[in-house]
Every structure is written in C-alpha cells, then in structure tokens.
Amino acid sequence: GQQLNQSPQSMFIQEGEDVSMNCTSSSIFNTWLWYKQDPGEGPVLLIALYKAGELTSNGRLTAQFGITRKDSFLNISASIPSDVGIYFCAGQGRIVNQFYFGTGTSLTVIP
Amino acid sequence: DAGVIQSPRHEVTEMGQEVTLRCKPISGHNSLFWYRQTMMRGLELLIYFNNNVPIDDSGMPEDRFSAKMPNASFSTLKIQPSEPRDSAVYFCASSFKLAGGPGELFFGEGSRLTVL
Numbered sequence: 001g002q003q004l005n006q007s008p009q010s011m012f013i014q015e016g017e018d019v020s021m022n023c024t025s026s027s028i029f030n031t032w033l034w035y036k037q038d039p040g041e042g043p044v045l046l047i048a049l050y051k052a053g054e055l056t057s058n059g060r061l062t063a064q065f066g067i068t069r070k071d072s073f074l075n076i077s078a079s080i081p082s083d084v085g086i087y088f089c090a091g092q093g094r095i096v097n098q099f100y101f102g103t104g105t106s107l108t109v110i111p
Numbered sequence: 112d113a114g115v116i117q118s119p120r121h122e123v124t125e126m127g128q129e130v131t132l133r134c135k136p137i138s139g140h141n142s143l144f145w146y147r148q149t150m151m152r153g154l155e156l157l158i159y160f161n162n163n164v165p166i167d168d169s170g171m172p173e174d175r176f177s178a179k180m181p182n183a184s185f186s187t188l189k190i191q192p193s194e195p196r197d198s199a200v201y202f203c204a205s206s207f208k209l210a211g212g213p214g215e216l217f218f219g220e221g222s223r224l225t226v227l
Contacts, residue, residue: 031213042218050213099216101154
C-alpha cells in the first residue's frame with residue numbers, strides 16, 4: 001500500500017522548544033489528518049484538515065494543509081514532556097475511502 | 112461516547128492455533144478498517160469495509176487471514192493457522208464518510224498478538 005514520506009523520523013528536543021514535522025505524498029489528498037500514538041495505545045486524532053491552504057490549531061499544535069494538496073506539516077510550540085510519542089500523518093483521497101499513513105515521527109522531550 | 116472497542120487487548124498463543132480478534136466500531140460509522148502495526152513495517156492496512164461490504168482486502172497477507180463484518184456493529188479478523196511472524200499489534204478503526212466528503216478515522220486501542 002501507499003505510504004507517505006514523513007520527516008524527520010525521530011527528534012530529541014529540550015522541553016520548551018518548538019517542533020516541526022512534515023509529510024509529503026506523490027498523490028493529491030482531500031483530507032490530511034495528524035495523529036499521536038502513546039506506547040501501548042492506539043493512534044489518537046489531533047487535527048483534521050480539509051482544504052488546501054487551511055491552517056488549523058489545537059492548543060499548542062498547529063497544522064497546515066499544503067497548497068499543492070500533496071503535503072502537510074505539524075508544529076508543536078513550547079514542547080512539554082507529555083508531548084512524547086509517535087506522530088503520524090494520514091491522507092485520504094476524495095473518492096476512495098482509504099487512509100494512507102506516514103512512517104511516523106518519534107518525539108522525545110528532554111526535561 | 113464509546114470509541115472503537117477491540118478485544119482481546121493482549122493475546123499470546125502458540126504457532127498453529129486459531130486467533131480471532133474482535134472489533135465494535137463507533138455507532139453510526141459506515142466504514143471499518145483493520146490495520147497491523149509492526150516496528151519494521153509501520154501501520155499496514157489489511158482490509159476495509161464500507162457499509163459492511165469488504166472493499167479492499169489487498170493488504171491481507173495470505174489466505175490464513177480472513178475478516179468478516181456480519182453487521183454494522185461488529186467485525187472479526189481471524190488468523191488460522193497463526194505463525195510467529197503474525198506477531199504484531201492489530202488495530203481496528205472506523206469512520207463515517209459520504210462519497211466525495213471528508214472523513215476522520217478513529218482507532219481502537221489495539222490487540223497485541225504474540226505467537227510463540
């Protein structure tokens with residue numbers, strides 16, 4: 001199945017720093033989703049984006065739907081220890097009800 | 112509101128045994144997905160159903176895997192016979208999507224399978 005290119009693969013940052021990660025695809029998507037997965041749990045939806053150029057925030061998280069509809073990024077501001085986890089992007093086309101996932105970004109926040 | 116419910120959360124079995132994983136999607140959702148997650152391959156889509164009908168099962172590894180959705184509130188993923196390489200976390204997820212419309216995917220907490 002198709003996988004999205006997500007980068008970076010892992011990040012080690014100091015508490016309080018900002019984080020940025022992105023996802024690119026060779027295909028156009030109509031929906032971009034960002035998830036966080038804690039150890040032993042299922043991915044939890046953080047932000048959903050539905051329009052090219054859309055910028056959406058959820059607390060300290062901000063995500064954007066790229067203008068080309070082939071990319072998206074997620075920013076986390078002022079990171080805290082509970083931000084630790086694996087972040088996944090996912091894209092969905094307009095007709096096909098299938099979600100394609102990125103390879104994940106593992107985030108470690110050092111107190 | 113209840114999310115996607117999966118059972119069992121953990122299963123340890125011996126090679127050759129049959130394994131059945133269960134899923135109850137979010138009420139009102141019309142699509143259900145089974146994913147497998149491993150360190151090596153990440154999240155892999157195995158199969159998905161739309162309105163209880165299997166739409167794409169190209170991700171099912173081989174004939175040992177089968178999935179059913181007898182009604183809108185229940186699905187099973189069966190592995191028979193199981194092999195050690197089937198060890199993984201299996202996620203069920205559901206969404207509500209109309210043709211041409213957006214959808215959001217919600218995951219269960221997963222079933223961690225270990226085949227000895």
